[in-house]
Structures are given as structure tokens and as C-alpha cells.
Amino acid sequence: MVIAIDGPAASGKSSVARRLARKIGFDYVNSGAMYRAVTWELLREGIDPARSESVEAALARMSLDCGFSGEGEFFIRVNSELPEVELRESSVNSQVSEVSAIPAVRRLIGSRLHAVAAGRRVVMEGRDIGTAVFPETPHKFYLDATPEVRRRRRAAEGHNDSIEKRDRIDSTRRHAPLAVAPDANVIDTSHLTLEGVVEAITGILRHRGIGPA
Numbered sequence: 001m002v003i004a005i006d007g008p009a010a011s012g013k014s015s016v017a018r019r020l021a022r023k024i025g026f027d028y029v030n031s032g033a034m035y036r037a038v039t040w041e042l043l044r045e046g047i048d049p050a051r052s053e054s055v056e057a058a059l060a061r062m063s064l065d066c067g068f069s070g071e072g073e074f075f076i077r078v079n080s081e082l083p084e085v086e087l088r089e090s091s092v093n094s095q096v097s098e099v100s101a102i103p104a105v106r107r108l109i110g111s112r113l114h115a116v117a118a119g120r121r122v123v124m125e126g127r128d129i130g131t132a133v134f135p136e137t138p139h140k141f142y143l144d145a146t147p148e149v150r151r152r153r154r155a156a157e158g159h160n161d162s163i164e165k166r167d168r169i170d171s172t173r174r175h176a177p178l179a180v181a182p183d184a185n186v187i188d189t190s191h192l193t194l195e196g197v198v199e200a201i202t203g204i205l206r207h208r209g210i211g212p213a
């Protein structure tokens, strides 16, 4: 079973998905971190993300795994490395949307996301989880917030991240763009606390018989 949480940058997906998963006893999967890990590895290899043939050649030799540690934490391993803080580097922020627009990258990560969710109950956050990766799940949430609020949230975290540019590329790309699934519950988080957003989602899930064990 997959609960999909999609939305633009700094709408609160990671914080909400993590808390929600803990609350209802599901595993938490961060699909954006997969796109970041592939981007980080390509940059480490000196590959220009604008050259999709070079990216495809690098993907063919790339080993990319994800799974859960003994403590149930989602992890990503790319060519034997386990990047964590590196995934938030400015170079990754500035290139990840370009890399994510490449169909071969989406195919590779999409297949890993299916494998990691198989036989589990997961809360998975991203951009296209409800529209493209698990369109059949009835549990879809789309988090949003005003651009001003989102910019302020990222700035408060001290990250150098041009979220407007990422949003633009993510929403206009040809394959699996960021979009609201027609059957998604849209939540404007601009004036809600994280706990308020989690409450709104658990309220809806409770009506469907999904709740704390």
C-alpha cells in the first residue's frame, strides 16, 4: 500500500511524510533523494547533465540501490557510496531538475521505487508519485504553499536553493511533470503547522480505515 505525497519545493513533503509514516506505522520513502543521489553521482563523475547521451551512458554503469536499514531508515546507495548531507549541496540543487527531466533517469528511479515498495506499507513523497509512479493508489495528497512562504522556509533552513527555477522545470517537463492528480486531496500548508498538516491527512485516512496500529 502506498500513500503518495506530492508537491513543489518546501511545501512540507519530507517533514510531513516522515511524521505521518511514524504515526501510522508505515515506512517512509523520499523519492527526491533518489533524483538527488543520481545527480550528485553524475556531477562527481564530471558529467554534464545537459548532455543526455552522456547521462544515459553513465546510468548504464551506475549501481543504484535503496532500501531500509535495521532501524527502518530509508537509505540510498549509489556506486557503493551512501550520500546524505551531500544531497543538499548547492550544485545538486541547481542541477537536479535538469537531470530529473531525462526519461532514462525517471525509468531507472521509477523501477527502484516500485521494488522498494513491494509488499510494504509506505508513505512516499515526491513530484509524480500519485500521477505517474503509483497512479492506482487511492491515497494521494498534494501539498502546496504560496511561493513566498516556501521561499521563506528554505531560506530559514540556510540552503542555497532557487526553488522557483526548479518548480518551473519540474512543472513544464514533458515526462511526469509536477501536477495535481485529479483524485488528490490538495492541502494548502501556508498557514498550517507541520502537526496541523499531519492531522489533516490522518483525519482523511482514518475514514478509510488506516490509522495507528
Ligand code: CDP
Pocket: 008, 009, 010, 011, 014, 031, 032, 033, 035, 036, 096, 097, 098, 100, 101, 125, 126, 127, 128, 129, 166, 167, 170
Ligand atoms: O525537498 P525538495 O522539494 O527541495 O526536493 P526533492 O523532493 O528532494 O526533489 C529534488 C528534485 O528531484 C525535484 O526538484 C525534481 O526535479 C526531482 N524529483 C522528481 O522529478 N520526481 C520526484 N518524484 C521527486 C523529485
Ligand code: CDP
Pocket: 007, 008, 009, 010, 011, 012, 013, 014, 015, 016, 153, 154, 157, 189, 190, 192, 193, 194, 197
Ligand atoms: O520536502 P519539502 O521540500 O516539500 O519540504 P520540507 O523540507 O519538509 O519543509 C521545508 C521547511 O519548511 C522545513 O524546515 C519545515 O520544518 C518547514 N515547514 C513548516 O514550518 N511548516 C509547514 N507546514 C511545512 C514545512
